[in-house]
Amino acid sequence: MNDTRFDLAVVGAGIVGVSCALWAQMRGLRVLLVDENPPGTGVSFGNAGTIANYACVPVNSPGIIRSLPSLLFSKESPLGFDWLYALRNLPWMMAFLRNCSADKVRHTTDQLGGLLSYTDSGLDPLITEADAEDLIVSNDCLYVYATKAGFDAAATGIEGRRRNGVKFDLLDGDAIRELEPALKLLFHKGLLYRGARHVSNPQALVERFHSRFVANGGTWVQTKVTATSPEDDGVTVELADDTKLFAHHAVIAAGAHSKSITGSGVSDLPLDTERGHNIVFKNHAHLLSRPVGWGDAGFYATPMDTGLRLAGTVEIAGLQKPKSPERIAFLVRRAHQMFGDIGAPDEEWLGFRPTMPDALPVIGRSHRSDKILFAFGHQHIGMTLAGITGRIIADLAQDRMPNFDISAFDPKRFTGRF
Numbered sequence: 001m002n003d004t005r006f007d008l009a010v011v012g013a014g015i016v017g018v019s020c021a022l023w024a025q026m027r028g029l030r031v032l033l034v035d036e037n038p039p040g041t042g043v044s045f046g047n048a049g050t051i052a053n054y055a056c057v058p059v060n061s062p063g064i065i066r067s068l069p070s071l072l073f074s075k076e077s078p079l080g081f082d083w084l085y086a087l088r089n090l091p092w093m094m095a096f097l098r099n100c101s102a103d104k105v106r107h108t109t110d111q112l113g114g115l116l117s118y119t120d121s122g123l124d125p126l127i128t129e130a131d132a133e134d135l136i137v138s139n140d141c142l143y144v145y146a147t148k149a150g151f152d153a154a155a156t157g158i159e160g161r162r163r164n165g166v167k168f169d170l171l172d173g174d175a176i177r178e179l180e181p182a183l184k185l186l187f188h189k190g191l192l193y194r195g196a197r198h199v200s201n202p203q204a205l206v207e208r209f210h211s212r213f214v215a216n217g218g219t220w221v222q223t224k225v226t227a228t229s230p231e232d233d234g235v236t237v238e239l240a241d242d243t244k245l246f247a248h249h250a251v252i253a254a255g256a257h258s259k260s261i262t263g264s265g266v267s268d269l270p271l272d273t274e275r276g277h278n279i280v281f282k283n284h285a286h287l288l289s290r291p292v293g294w295g296d297a298g299f300y301a302t303p304m305d306t307g308l309r310l311a312g313t314v315e316i317a318g319l320q321k322p323k324s325p326e327r328i329a330f331l332v333r334r335a336h337q338m339f340g341d342i343g344a345p346d347e348e349w350l351g352f353r354p355t356m357p358d359a360l361p362v363i364g365r366s367h368r369s370d371k372i373l374f375a376f377g378h379q380h381i382g383m384t385l386a387g388i389t390g391r392i393i394a395d396l397a398q399d400r401m402p403n404f405d406i407s408a409f410d411p412k413r414f415t416g417r418f
């Protein structure tokens with residue numbers, strides 16, 4: 001590496017980090033991108049691929065408290081728990097539950113709705129710059145409910161989407177089957193999000209952004225970042241081999257692992273993970289023409305270049321435990337209910353969604369230093385929000401204010417108490 005001084009150092013080459021790096025580069029900044037792993041091999045690898053500009057409703061809901069016993073103890077629940085982990089992280093759990101009140105959920109929904117309205121203006125310039133149009137499929141997105149009870153329970157969320165201008169058609173079981181004839185289960189109701197797009201290979205999208213960043217002259221280093229130390233005029237970025245680099249700004253975009261970088265202030269914030277799993281049936285992508293989210297089961301089935309991927313569910317169990325056989329078995333059972341006997345999956349995967357207890361991402365300046373920026377906590381919609389996050393970070397790195405209010409995502413909302 002010839003340069004050791006940069007305008008912006010980006011820590012993390014998931015979809016959020018590469019989007020920050022490419023946006024900043026497109027604005028003319030000299031950018032360093034560092035990750036200990038190859039690009040797009042974190043949680044950005046295995047997601048459901050939806051560019052879910054309609055997904056403003058958080059997992060938090062008043063209903064979750066009422067249905068907690070069945071959610072926690074049923075094998076058929078989309079939510080799984082490691083009790084010991086949950087007890088050790090009681091402050092986060094309590095903060096999550098406090099954010100389940102009707103007022104808080106309305107706040108989160110409306111703030112996410114506002115940010116999601118910038119999805120296309122954040123992502124499309126990157127897709128064009130990286131020549132990645134071939135990875136984007138425009139064929140709407142279907143969200144279905146198997147039971148009347150499941151659909152009724154979603155009423156407040158559906159209203160929240162409508163309030164935020166999300167456009168959808170309401171479908172009955174026959175209309176759903178007409179759209180996706182391979183579905184064996186007759187669903188009760190569905191919502192068709194018109195105009196929604198999906199990515200046919202999420203990792204390939206990260207790689208495409210990364211390759212263009214490097215081809216345009218960006219500096220890429222594959223190693224672990226251990227610390228960021230604020231200076232008067234910038235930030236020293238310390239690498240695992242003790243190399244020290246300097247940048248006028250550094251952005252922490254290391255997803256659920258962002259606390260591993262000392263000195264930045266992330267460890268003061270309530271960042272935790274919602275673990276998600278996927279299974280892939282390599283030869284069955286032809287069964288669907290668009291992503292189908294099964295609302296009351298908490299996952300999407302998405303046709304991808306690599307096969308039919310069922311991705312989702314939530315498990316609160318931290319970063320250390322391996323894949324959960326129960327979560328995988330849940331997805332396999334649901335796959336067989338949806339499509340009949342399509343055999344055993346060819347691949348199984350676990351990923352760590354970065355999640356704050358209020359379900360809002362953290363995008364802004366660290367409480368420790370104006371020179372350290374944060375871009376993590378994008379929970380279930382990080383691929384969707386990566387582009388607009390990158391645009392905001394490029395603004396902040398240029399000491400410009402974004403052209404809309406980002407105060408709801410400010411790290412300082414947690415200072416003192418969460």
Ligand SMILES: Cc1cc2nc3c(=O)[nH]c(=O)nc-3n(C[C@H](O)[C@H](O)[C@H](O)COP(=O)(O)OP(=O)(O)OC[C@H]3O[C@@H](n4cnc5c(N)ncnc54)[C@H](O)[C@@H]3O)c2cc1C
Nearest residue numbers: 012014016042043044047048050225255276381382383384
């Ligand atoms: C099952 C599932 C389905 C999902 N479906 C969707 C969907 O359909 N649509 C959607 O928009 N979102 C979806 N998501 C969410 C989305 O995948 C995430 O929000 C997003 O990928 C987060 O990206 P990231 O860049 O923050 O994190 P990551 O992709 O995890 O990237 C973080 C990077 O930081 C690196 N790193 C960590 N520590 C260090 C360090 N100390 N030094 C250097 N590098 C470091 C890691 O190696 C990693 O590459 C889904 C998630 C799951 C689990």
